[in-house]
Amino acid sequence: MRKIAFLMPALLLAACSQPPAPAEPAADAPPPMHASAAATPAAPATEPAATAPAVPATQAPADDxxxxxxxxxxDAAQYEKVFNAFKTAVVGGDRAAVVEEVHFPLNIADGKKITGPGEFQRNYExxxxxxxxxxxxxQDFGKVFVNQQGVMIGNGQVWLNGQCLDPACTKTEVRVITIQ
Structure with a gap:
């Protein structure tokens, strides 16, 4: 039973990963369909569960x-609002506004976590x-990659996702959850 409990987080990550798209679709072919994670067979996990979300090979089509x-x-509108506020703050170098869009503890590179705004400000660079x-x-919001782990910016440098605000998760708050 302990082996199953140990492997569950890694298996869930593997099950949520998107399969890579074909290398070169035909010129007249429709855009690729994205299968849901439930239809994707789970592959053996090779990474610890504490790592950042898997980085996919492709991004979703802009209209999708x-x-x-x-x-x-x-609630795509909530994701778009946070995406735009975060992008404006990062590009403008507005540290206080960047912190407003971050959920703590924040996952950063190498499996480390930033516990609060003060630690974030001290390590901003x-x-x-x-x-x-x-x-x-x-990154254009219309071209972000989306899966059950959240919304990905770039090639996994930033991830946004919603945090439940009530036990039934009827209300969520979207924030940046990973920067690496």
Whole structure:
């Protein structure tokens, strides 16, 4: 039983990962369909469960991102609002506004966590690196990748997801949950 409990988080991560898209679709082919995680067979996990969400090979088509957020995560408008506020703050170098869009504890690179706003501010340059700024500044909300783990910016530099505010999870608050 202990082996099953130990493997469950890793298996859940593997089950939630999206399969890579075909390398080169035909010119007249429709956009690829994205299968739900329930239909995706679970692969053996090779990473510990504490790592950041898996980085997919492709992003969702632009016309599909909002619909996918609504169907997989709910309330695309809330995700878009947080995405835009975070992007404006990061690109503008507004540290206080960046902190407002972050959920603590914040997952950062190498499985580490930032516990609060003060620690975030002290380590700002180590967290909001030039690579993170570049990924955020170049990301279009209509082209974000979406799965059950959240909304991905860039190639996994930033992840947004909703946090339940009540036991039934009828109300959520979307925030940045990972920066790496």
């Amino acid at each position: 991102a909002r619909a996918r957020i609504d169907s997989v995560l709910g 180590k967290i909001i690196t030039p690579a993170v700024v570049k990924a955020v500044s170049e």
